[in-house]
Amino acid sequence: MSVAQYLLLSSVLFCIGIYGVLSRKNGVMVLMSIELILNAVNINLVAFSALTDNIAGEVFALFVIAIAAAEVGVGLAIVLLIFRNKQSVDLSEIDQMKG
Amino acid sequence: MIAQNIFFSILALLIIVSAFKVVTTRNIVHAALWLVLVLAGVAGQFLLLGAEFIGVTQILVYIGAVIVLLLFGVMLTKASIGDEENINMPNRAIPAVIATLMFAVMSYAIIDSFRGEKLPKETVTNAAIVSDSIFSDFIIPFEAVSVLLLAALIGAVVIARKETA
Numbered sequence: 001m002s003v004a005q006y007l008l009l010s011s012v013l014f015c016i017g018i019y020g021v022l023s024r025k026n027g028v029m030v031l032m033s034i035e036l037i038l039n040a041v042n043i044n045l046v047a048f049s050a051l052t053d054n055i056a057g058e059v060f061a062l063f064v065i066a067i068a069a070a071e072v073g074v075g076l077a078i079v080l081l082i083f084r085n086k087q088s089v090d091l092s093e094i095d096q097m098k099g
Numbered sequence: 100m101i102a103q104n105i106f107f108s109i110l111a112l113l114i115i116v117s118a119f120k121v122v123t124t125r126n127i128v129h130a131a132l133w134l135v136l137v138l139a140g141v142a143g144q145f146l147l148l149g150a151e152f153i154g155v156t157q158i159l160v161y162i163g164a165v166i167v168l169l170l171f172g173v174m175l176t177k178a179s180i181g182d183e184e185n186i187n188m189p190n191r192a193i194p195a196v197i198a199t200l201m202f203a204v205m206s207y208a209i210i211d212s213f214r215g216e217k218l219p220k221e222t223v224t225n226a227a228i229v230s231d232s233i234f235s236d237f238i239i240p241f242e243a244v245s246v247l248l249l250a251a252l253i254g255a256v257v258i259a260r261k262e263t264a
Contacts, residue, residue, distance in 0.1 A: 058224060
């Protein structure tokens with residue numbers, strides 16, 4: 001098992017997530033794409049943890065999972081607030097702070 | 100080693116195809132269900148790497164909690180059950196170019212620096228080893244995460260509640 005195959009898989013997942021964040025207009029879909037990116041990071045952390053035989057990578061992956069759960073909670077609360085104020089979650093309509 | 104490679108390939112294919120469906124499907128509920136497959140595949144990769152506690156946590160937290168939260172978000176923002184018309188940015192070629200270029204750069208760097216580096220013989224890190232590390236070396240980050248989760252919980256309630264209440 002080479003470590004490069006895990007890193008390549010995680011970079012594929014990361015780039016698909018980047019594409020999703022940039023190309024989606026719906027707030028919930030953007031949050032889903034962010035989950036893809038965070039999972040790519042976790043694969044990287046665990047693969048390096050196995051490569052260097054150091055447990056710190058796995059512990060950091062656990063922290064990333066915990067913070068992703070917090071992020072999706074706050075993110076959905078913001079999306080719900082936007083929906084309540086504007087009756088849509090279309091992110092291209094949210095431009096009040098645009099100069 | 101051969102069996103490991105076979106299962107890696109199956110799971111990698113599952114992850115990539117499902118992730119692609121997540122970012123391309125026009126149906127939000129289907130996207131959430133494809134995301135379940137991605138997360139399950141990633142959990143399988145963790146098990147394959149011998150990180151059993153992370154794999155189980157991935158299933159519990161992501162598939163158990165995050166997906167349910169996302170489906171609640173889909174439900175509360177009144178997404179239609181069928182295909183959505185207005186879900187993608189008008190110009191999707193630029194994001195595709197950005198993602199492809201990014202992948203090209205990253206894969207070049209990865210292959211250049213890690214070609215031929217083999218993973219050591221598989222050692223399973225069970226929950227005891229992980230918890231020993233968390234509660235000795237990483238005790239302060241661990242406590243910080245617990246405070247962060249509390250702050251996120253209160254913050255989500257404060258943001259999402261009705262003004263009049």
